[in-house]
Amino acid sequence: MFFLDTQLAQQIVDRTMAIIGHNINVMNSQGMILGSGDPHRIGSIHEGALLAISQNRTVELNNASAGSLHGVKAGINLPLHYQGEIIGVIGITGEPEHLRAFGQLLKMTAEMIVEQANSIELIQWQNRQQEEFILQLIKGKYNDIEQLEARAKRLNIDLYMPRVAAVIQVQDDNSDTMGNPLLKQVLNLLKNPSRGNLIAMTSMTELVILKPAFLDGKQWNASLESERIDQLLKRIPTEISVQLKIALGHYFPAATDIHHSYQTAKETLRFGMQMQPKQSKYLFEDFALLVMLSGLKQDWRGQQLLTPFSRLIEHDNNQQLRKTLAAYLTHLGDQGACAKQLYIHRNTLRYRLDKISQITGVELNNIDGLLQLYLGQVLLNDPS
Known part of the structure; x- marks a missing residue:
């Protein structure tokens, strides 16, 4: 059953009083x-409304009859219905003979406002339920697959449609308790048209999209999906896309x-922003x-793998050796190109490379x- 609240009741009062010049009460x-053109009456019991509710009829009260009831003035009180049930009463203050022409019009207007409000509330509820379901999916926190299937069915979601995840992050400092305005604009663009996407905000600056994976209807094609992302970025206004x-x-x-x-989308975003900060699009394949x-960082195998580079960090306070290693790796061991990038003599480069080998215990001429060392540099988020 739908219940009136004070906010909706006052909205009905404000909108209906704009139609006629009489005080309106909503009970x-x-x-x-709950709502009234006379704020002093809010919170009091209207006995005329109780009569209209109990008898499910319009109750007219003139000055004489109103005097015998508590908290009542002359006027007309009409039951408000939603889906066949009485949810409240709308009352018009004044002599009934002057108000009868307005009664049904105001009743219909009020019930339309209730219908509209309930539709909006239902949509918002469905959106919240879908977002919670998406967050449950991406966290992988479910044990009962039948329960998951039942919930998906209630939300009209095809759980077994092949999908792939994408993550969008907004580089914006304007987030507040009301959310991020840029991210909300992107969210609206993605939902219109939706193209079967499942979308949820995961933080004030980030959202996840679970996209249908088979764009050609047959198989997964990362290249086609990459082109689709390019099309999306073109749809987004430049002032927003540059921050995405x-x-x-x-x-x-x-x-x-x-x-x-x-x-994998989250990790791709992290490595992409670290290694190619000027780019906007990052693909797992890259x-x-x-x-x-x-994932090895938390495992003993990973810790052993990262030990050589960890030693280099420990013995390289000014980051000179790490910058040298980064250039060496970038040029795939080409010492001439590496020395040129660092503006140093090749003998100086060889000295630094020997020192890196000495500290790490790794031979740099060994693949x-x-x-x-390359994995250590990246996985330990080295800024060099």
């Missing part, structure tokens, strides 16, 4: 005045593995090795050693 199903970072995760065939797709190995 709930218990006869309490979007990352596309990896596609997992099992629908219940969508949380893995989300994790950072696949780093994303897949990033395994170079890979180990």
Whole structure:
């Protein structure tokens, strides 16, 4: 059953009083005045409304009959209905013979306002339920698959549609308790048209999109999805798009593995922003090795893998050796190009490289050693 509240009741009063020049009262199903053109009457019980509710009819009261009831003035009181049930009463203050022409008009107006408010509330409720469901999916926190399927069905979501996760982050400092205005604009653009996307805000500056994975209707194609992201960025106004970072995760065939797709999107975004900060779009395929190995940081294997670079950090206070290593890795061991980038003599470069090998215990002419230092540089978020 729908219940009137003070905010909606006062909205009805304000909008209906704009139609006629008489005071309006709106009472709930218990006869309490929730909204009125006379603020002093709010909160009091209207016995005329109780009569209209109990008899389910329009109650007219002139000055003489109103005097015998508590908290009542002359006027007309009409029951308000929603889906066949009485939810309250709208009352018009004044002599009934002057108000009869307005009664049904105001009743219809009030019931339309109630219908509209309930529709908006229902949509907002559905949006909240869908967002909570999406957050549950990307966190992977569910044990009962049948319960998950039932909830998806209630929300009209095809749980087994192949999907892939993308993450959008807004680089904006204007977030407050009301949210991020830029992110909300992006959210509206993505929902219109929705194209089957499931979208939820994960923070004040970030949202997740669970996108249908088969754009051609047959199979996952990362290149097609990349082109689709480019089209999206073109749709977004430039003043917004320049503040956006979007990352596309990896596609997992099992629908219940969508949380893995989300994790890869998050990691892709992190590595992309770290290594290519000027770019707006990051694809899992471009950072696949780093994303897949990033989980090793908390494992003993990962700690062993990162030990050589950790030693370098410990012995390189001015970051000179790390910057040298970064240039060396960028140029794939080309000492000439590396020395040129660093504006140093090749002998100086060789000295630094020997020192890096001495500290880390890694031979730089060995591909395994170079890979180990490269992973250390990236996974430990080194700013060099």
